[in-house]
Amino acid sequence: MSTPEADLRRAAIARRVVYLLLAVAIVATTLVPTEMKVVPSPLSRKVYDRLEAMPAGSPILFSFDYDPSSKEELYPMSLALLRHAFRRGLRPIVMTHWLNGVGLCKELVERTAKEAGKESGQDFVFLAYKPGGSNLLLNMGESLKGAFDKDFYGKPTEGMPALKGVGSLRDIPVVVGIAAGGTTEMLIAYGRDRFGFDLGAGCTAVIAPDLYPFLQSDQLFGLLGGLRGAADYETLIGRPDTGVKGMPAQSVAHILIIALVAGANVYVFLIRRPRRKEA
Amino acid sequence: MRPQAARRKTQAVSGKPQASSRCYLLASGLQLAACSLRPGALLAATLVLACTPLIAAELVAPEAASFRAYDRPSDDGNAIGVEWGLAPTEGEGVAYVLEVASEEDYRAGKFHTRRVPSVAAFKADHPEYYGFSPALKRLHYVHVEPAKFYRPQPRRIAEPSKEEQQKMSPTARARVLAGVAYEQRKERDRLAAERRRINGQTYYFRLAITDGRQTLYVSEGGQPKVVTAAGRPNLFKWGKANNLVFSVLFCAVIAGFIRAARRNPNLFIRKIAGLEAVDEAIGRATEMGRPIYFVHGLGGMGDLSTIAAVNILARVARRACEYDTRVRVMNNDPIVMAVSQEVVKQAYTEAGRPDAYNPDDVPLVAPDQFSYAAAVNGRMVRERPATILMMGTFAAESLLLAETGASTGAIQIAGTDSYTQLPFFIPTCDYTLMGEELYAASAYLSREPKLLGSLRGQDVGKAFLMIAAVLGTLLATLGLHWISDLLRAF
Amino acid sequence: MLYKRAIPLIIVFVMGLLAFVHEFVPHPLSAAFREEMTTWFRIIGGFGMFIGLYSLLHMHATRIRRKQLGWGYSLFVFLGALGMIVLGLVNEPHGPLGSAPEDGTVFDWFYMNVQVPCGATIFSLLAFFMASAAFRTFRARNLDAALLLGAAVIVMFGRIPLSAMISDVFPQAADVLLEYPNLAAKRGILLGISLGAISQSLRILFGIERSYLGGGSE
Numbered sequence: 008m009s010t011p012e013a014d015l016r017r018a019a020i021a022r023r024v025v026y027l028l029l030a031v032a033i034v035a036t037t038l039v040p041t042e043m044k045v046v047p048s049p050l051s052r053k054v055y056d057r058l059e060a061m062p063a064g065s066p067i068l069f070s071f072d073y074d075p076s077s078k079e080e081l082y083p084m085s086l087a088l089l090r091h092a093f094r095r096g097l098r099p100i101v102m103t104h105w106l107n108g109v110g111l112c113k114e115l116v117e118r119t120a121k122e123a124g125k126e127s128g129q130d131f132v133f134l135a136y137k138p139g140g141s142n143l144l145l146n147m148g149e150s151l152k153g154a155f156d157k158d159f160y161g162k163p164t165e166g167m168p169a170l171k172g173v174g175s176l177r178d179i180p181v182v183v184g185i186a187a188g189g190t191t192e193m194l195i196a197y198g199r200d201r202f203g204f205d206l207g208a209g210c211t212a213v214i215a216p217d218l219y220p221f222l223q224s225d226q227l228f229g230l231l232g233g234l235r236g237a238a239d240y241e242t243l244i245g246r247p248d249t250g251v252k253g254m255p256a257q258s259v260a261h262i263l264i265i266a267l268v269a270g271a272n273v274y275v276f277l278i279r280r281p282r283r284k285e286a
Numbered sequence: 287m288r289p290q291a292a293r294r295k296t297q298a299v300s301g302k303p304q305a306s307s308r309c310y311l312l313a314s315g316l317q318l319a320a321c322s323l324r325p326g327a328l329l330a331a332t333l334v335l336a337c338t339p340l341i342a343a344e345l346v347a348p349e350a351a352s353f354r355a356y357d358r359p360s361d362d363g364n365a366i367g368v369e370w371g372l373a374p375t376e377g378e379g380v381a382y383v384l385e386v387a388s389e390e391d392y393r394a395g396k397f398h399t400r401r402v403p404s405v406a407a408f409k410a411d412h413p414e415y416y417g418f419s420p421a422l423k424r425l426h427y428v429h430v431e432p433a434k435f436y437r438p439q440p441r442r443i444a445e446p447s448k449e450e451q452q453k454m455s456p457t458a459r460a461r462v463l464a465g466v467a468y469e470q471r472k473e474r475d476r477l478a479a480e481r482r483r484i485n486g487q488t489y490y491f492r493l494a495i496t497d498g499r500q501t502l503y504v505s506e507g508g509q510p511k512v513v514t515a516a517g518r519p520n521l522f523k524w525g526k527a528n529n530l531v532f533s534v535l536f537c538a539v540i541a542g543f544i545r546a547a548r549r550n551p552n553l554f555i556r557k558i559a560g561l562e563a564v565d566e567a568i569g570r571a572t573e574m575g576r577p578i579y580f581v582h583g584l585g586g587m588g589d590l591s592t593i594a595a596v597n598i599l600a601r602v603a604r605r606a607c608e609y610d611t612r613v614r615v616m617n618n619d620p621i622v623m624a625v626s627q628e629v630v631k632q633a634y635t636e637a638g639r640p641d642a643y644n645p646d647d648v649p650l651v652a653p654d655q656f657s658y659a660a661a662v663n664g665r666m667v668r669e670r671p672a673t674i675l676m677m678g679t680f681a682a683e684s685l686l687l688a689e690t691g692a693s694t695g696a697i698q699i700a701g702t703d704s705y706t707q708l709p710f711f712i713p714t715c716d717y718t719l720m721g722e723e724l725y726a727a728s729a730y731l732s733r734e735p736k737l738l739g740s741l742r743g744q745d746v747g748k749a750f751l752m753i754a755a756v757l758g759t760l761l762a763t764l765g766l767h768w769i770s771d772l773l774r775a776f
Numbered sequence: 777m778l779y780k781r782a783i784p785l786i787i788v789f790v791m792g793l794l795a796f797v798h799e800f801v802p803h804p805l806s807a808a809f810r811e812e813m814t815t816w817f818r819i820i821g822g823f824g825m826f827i828g829l830y831s832l833l834h835m836h837a838t839r840i841r842r843k844q845l846g847w848g849y850s851l852f853v854f855l856g857a858l859g860m861i862v863l864g865l866v867n868e869p870h871g872p873l874g875s876a877p878e879d880g881t882v883f884d885w886f887y888m889n890v891q892v893p894c895g896a897t898i899f900s901l902l903a904f905f906m907a908s909a910a911f912r913t914f915r916a917r918n919l920d921a922a923l924l925l926g927a928a929v930i931v932m933f934g935r936i937p938l939s940a941m942i943s944d945v946f947p948q949a950a951d952v953l954l955e956y957p958n959l960a961a962k963r964g965i966l967l968g969i970s971l972g973a974i975s976q977s978l979r980i981l982f983g984i985e986r987s988y989l990g991g992g993s994e
Contacts, residue, residue: 216958265929
């Protein structure tokens, strides 16, 4: 008859074995270069198609609402989106609702702009952060330049070529929000439903299922979920990067967990239970 | 377009056959006649038919009586609503031109213009202000914010350049920048007040219809009709009236059940396993001589789940004190910490053991999410509590906390309204309170009639929603949207 | 006592009612009131941080003084807090009260290269904990558990690119599970939470629920 202490010891050993197997699997897959073909999901494709359909020179607002703790999942998709926007000749307007995310946004914008040879103020504008959340969105819906009179680099937004024809959120046809928290819901309620732009979203894998109701009601035209969403988008734009590179490790981790769960069930039902019945 | 189809289209719009369709009929008749004549005549008739659109289409303006301007209802006074009826000659390529002028500009004959495509901008597009009546589909509507035409001039706030700032001492720089920020804030407030003043004045409107070649004004007595209106702040959002009615009804139902519960305190509540297990969990900690951990999660005192958690903490602290078992409360927010300290102190006092209270048992662990998770995990592993209660709002750290707690062998009871974290709590905790079960905790544990009555009222509300969902789905499937329109939130 | 019970309850009732009324009143005065209250709430919350800081440091100082279990970790609390405070005040290379333009400060460097990686490390433990939680609890003991197990396997497999390479059925099955039964259950839970929140709010507003004031029901 097993005691609670013995059960705990057994569980502790099993746990450590699981951790070790997972660590070895992920590290090995990361160290050994493995190529995996990524078939983009329909939801990711919808985001891509929407940007592809935009005429060159159209303004597009990106709201990168995450901080460094969610960087691993959300930075790759943000990078892919900006690369796509620059390649299409769109005019990205980049902002964030998270104060801790400004540094990440800045690095992202400068990196992609340098790659594409784009100039701040001319081809894109980095508005960075302002507090206010929903109030800020309402202000931007009245007047973008009133809400942000200067960009991150201190240049006045009034008369800026990158904001030509953009008086407010009503003049922006597409907004894409990348969220680690609840900012997508805020963009829907205080942005899309009031000012009429098309909204796409990206988010961490954990909160992706929560955004499905908005897809069904057409309040979102597409969704990039977690690292898989990033990998999908990188594949669609033809520039595989961190997202695609992470897919072998993610796949191995998922398969290992499935195998462990299946193995545990087999052990319990085919080996341990008959033994107990015999005893 | 075939002549019969053209006639049906214009009749659907205005109910009367129009001049342009009569010309089509004439031309078609000519062509038919020409078929019986020589080819030359046929060619002539075809040319007449082809030119008919050029000579026979006349622009017709909407009826003058339908053109109105008024204060947009249920708003803050920043917009004027302008509406007009449909015109018989609407279509692609035809647009309305709305002219707006202040009193001064009107006297000078100067108007700002706004172009509205004739196939867009209907009053039915704004149910939050005007409802769902089918008649609204036969009215065009735009709202005009005069401050967009008559923008207040912003005052330029002088800000020292980066080079000038570098030359200043740090204190001087900080003082100057603070002054600039203050002036900018004052300027924003001034512009907002100025916009409100501009929007509150009376404006003059004229309406014309144009197809690019000719422009026709909506006229009255041979002159373009001018309507006036001014924006006024309103006191009630009529679009939210349904919200208010349901809120008041729900309050009344809850109040009714509270009264009923006072008369008959033995109201039935189904068993909530997680709450039934709280006493057992406290008993386990007492037997094992190990502490109880109460983990608040990330919510602030404004979150309902935190308030519900504090209710449970009060009872747990009191019971634990009676059994001489230590309770450690892990706080993420300083205000929650202050409230928890007060609650635990009071609980210990009520249990007759005020000396047992130690404020170091109710500390602020860490304000940052993962620092909090790491600190709580570390303490769990070192102190190995017998019981862990996780009540409140949680995010990604939920699984970190729950799995570490499970590894220590503690009995775990979790309660949260963060439904994204429920899938992590359910497999790792012994008991989980899902959403409203957490809110029901205070009523369940105290069995006070007032609280039990409110639970019963809540259940009535849920029953109403279930019936509305089923009926509404059935009706919507049949194309009847009464219930979905009634429950629409703006 | 008046100031412990009656006055806080009156404040709660009045402010709650005003917040409720604000939802229905579009007048600019209502919006101005809300903005003012939000600003005051942020200010009070900011001062609350001092209370929390005192509590944190006091607790760890006691642990060090009494050499309680794990007191060595408490030393790190002081080291970390003191270090970051000093770095923030010194604010190299711009000096105290200096601005912090694009190139950042030492404080920023420590935040980005110490605090952030530590947070990311704790976050990444989730992968391991998820594996051990799944291994421990996904047992097909009964029908409910078997359904949970089946759904988890379908979604886990359907979300990886490998499944799409084998057949489209797997990602589609995962999407169907997420879009229909998962969503329906979530909506049901959300409706219950919303009603529970309204009921709880009413109890707090009318003073029926008073535990948060610090004490029993008296």
